[in-house]
Amino acid sequence: MKTLYSPKPMGIMLLCILISACNNAPKIPKEKGEIQLALIANGLVGPVSADAPKDSSGRLFICEQSGKIRIIKDGKLLAVPFLDINTKLAEINKNYSEKGLLGLAFHPNYKVNGKFYVYFSGQGNDKSKDHQSIVAEFIVSENPDIANPNTERILLEIQQPEGNHNGGQLAFGPDGYLYIASGDGGGANDEHGGIGNGQNLKTLLGKILRIDVNSDSAYNVPKDNPFVNNANALPEIWAYGLRNPWRFSFDRKTGRLFCADVGQNEWEEIDIIEKGKNYGWRIMEATHCFNPAKDCNTKDLVLPIAEYSHKEGICVTGGYVYNGTAIDELKGKYVFADWTGQLYNLQQQDKAWVMKGIEIMDETGQVFKQNVNSFAEDEAGEIYILCQKSTGPYELNGSVYKIVKQ
Numbered sequence: 001m002k003t004l005y006s007p008k009p010m011g012i013m014l015l016c017i018l019i020s021a022c023n024n025a026p027k028i029p030k031e032k033g034e035i036q037l038a039l040i041a042n043g044l045v046g047p048v049s050a051d052a053p054k055d056s057s058g059r060l061f062i063c064e065q066s067g068k069i070r071i072i073k074d075g076k077l078l079a080v081p082f083l084d085i086n087t088k089l090a091e092i093n094k095n096y097s098e099k100g101l102l103g104l105a106f107h108p109n110y111k112v113n114g115k116f117y118v119y120f121s122g123q124g125n126d127k128s129k130d131h132q133s134i135v136a137e138f139i140v141s142e143n144p145d146i147a148n149p150n151t152e153r154i155l156l157e158i159q160q161p162e163g164n165h166n167g168g169q170l171a172f173g174p175d176g177y178l179y180i181a182s183g184d185g186g187g188a189n190d191e192h193g194g195i196g197n198g199q200n201l202k203t204l205l206g207k208i209l210r211i212d213v214n215s216d217s218a219y220n221v222p223k224d225n226p227f228v229n230n231a232n233a234l235p236e237i238w239a240y241g242l243r244n245p246w247r248f249s250f251d252r253k254t255g256r257l258f259c260a261d262v263g264q265n266e267w268e269e270i271d272i273i274e275k276g277k278n279y280g281w282r283i284m285e286a287t288h289c290f291n292p293a294k295d296c297n298t299k300d301l302v303l304p305i306a307e308y309s310h311k312e313g314i315c316v317t318g319g320y321v322y323n324g325t326a327i328d329e330l331k332g333k334y335v336f337a338d339w340t341g342q343l344y345n346l347q348q349q350d351k352a353w354v355m356k357g358i359e360i361m362d363e364t365g366q367v368f369k370q371n372v373n374s375f376a377e378d379e380a381g382e383i384y385i386l387c388q389k390s391t392g393p394y395e396l397n398g399s400v401y402k403i404v405k406q
């Protein structure tokens with residue numbers, strides 16, 4: 001499902017493996033902590049995103065890639081979906097796809113206004129494009145466990161030239177604005193346009209966007225966005241130079257925005273996203289020159305706080321800084337994963353960031369090994385893993401695990 005890397009022809013795959021085998025990346029050490037995974041829900045179809053409203057209900061809402069939002073309430077998965085937008089979606093390949101219902105965020109004032117936002121791959125009218133990414137608002141019905149499907153209000157549409165690299169994360173920042181992740185438009189090597197989409201400030205592709213949803217029109221652009229007075233840039237852009245930001249989150253304690261950006265052939269990276277900054281793609285892949293492959297101009301580019309090579313995994317899945325109360329050893333650490341199942345934590349020690357692999361067992365005592373699509377954070381700050389055993393979003397083998405103390 002999500003990856004973020006495009007399925008490649010065998011020759012290219014082989015080349016990638018050869019390149020990876022040649023890099024000198026040190027092996028990331030693993031630590032065995034006193035944590036494990038507790039199964040919360042299974043039988044899901046491609047769980048890819050989640051959010052929890054700030055309404056003291058304790059509910060966790062899970063997006064299935066195929067279009068349903070499911071509710072976990074009092075530890076149980078409700079049978080009736082909160083919302084089902086399957087008929088609005090572009091066609092999804094059953095074996096592997098980066099399209100679908102990809103993001104969900106509840107309005108900071110959800111308890112009062114019942115509004116929430118989704119990011120999904122819509123069909124679109126432009127036949128020269130693969131599909132379009134849509135950000136839309138919906139409102140809950142009188143039943144708190146059912147949304148009103150007739151309340152859709154479309155805020156933003158982004159034309160997507162290819163099927164892959166669609167980003168899709170939505171989250172409200174501590175400032176009350178909605179942040180949106182868009183991918184670079186897909187294909188490979190950020191091939192669209194003379195300098196690629198990531199570096200092109202005239203496209204919304206390859207960016208983190210920031211909008212104000214409290215508007216009489218589709219949305220407002222916050223006056224302090226970095227490019228509002230720049231005629232050569234789109235005002236919605238908050239940060240740029242991203243390839244496929246696959247899951248970002250705000251640290252509740254510090255307000256910092258942590259973002260995993262999926263690499264192409266060799267390197268996966270974690271960034272801290274700041275206003276107006278350039279994160280390098282396609283000039284760089286993590287801390288390495290990409291285009292050109294040597295002697296690239298790194299001036300004004302922001303390097304990741306951490307990277308790992310394809311010796312370790314294949315594509316990164318961003319998580320959360322742990323701000324829960326149950327697990328002392330994770331406090332203040334950024335927890336994330338490679339899609340192939342390895343979990344990591346990242347901790348700032350003085351100015352350096354230290355990354356470690358986490359050895360973790362599932363509920364049966366086996367070493368955890370599933371495709372990690374995404375993470376979730378509940379209202380209390382505890383963290384969950386959204387995963388599946390298949391690569392495609394049409395089998396009932398998706399699960400939600402909670403990270404718990406042993």
Ligand SMILES: [Ca+2]
Pocket residue numbers: 241261269279280281284285286304
């Ligand atoms: Ca980068």
